[in-house]
């Protein structure tokens with residue numbers, strides 16, 4: 001199961017905080033809810049592309065000795081199962097969808113001038129599918145602006161809230177993926193996909 005790493009800062013600050021397994025050790029298992037602290041269980045590596053960053057980062061893992069399942073702490077600037085950081089994706093989506101820039105201009109705004117067209121198209125499609133549900137879910141954090149459509153409304157709400165705080169809320173509180181869980185992953189520890197139901201439930 002993936003949880004968010006509590007560190008709020010840069011990639012460098014995140015990496016510095018990884019060396020001490022006790023510092024952010026969860027005090028209980030989120031899966032079986034035993035109150036015994038989890039045991040440090042090494043790391044896994046994942047790639048991350050951020051503005052001026054394209055390397056692998058370590059993700060700290062813990063093991064629950066009672067239910068034998070692992071919990072990993074993903075930094076909040078990375079979205080589960082996506083190689084590009086939330087910062088890069090948000091810059092692209094705002095430029096392309098809110099300011100109606102071309103794909104090429106939006107990729108440049110996200111500091112990825114050579115990015116494949118299909119990658120941006122993939123993010124746009126996933127975001128479009130989520131827009132209505134995002135408006136509903138995020139309405140507990142900010143008012144819903146009177147925009148012309150759900151897509152614009154969702155983008156304006158994300159800009160107001162901040163993409164990382166919104167992701168923290170969606171993933172941390174609702175177990176929802178900002179761009180929607182890939183269908184193949186829904187049964188694997190991801191409780192729900194966002195639906196337009198109220199977020200307060």
Ligand SMILES: [Zn+2]
Pocket residue numbers: 029030031032033034064065066067068069
């Ligand atoms: Zn457990």
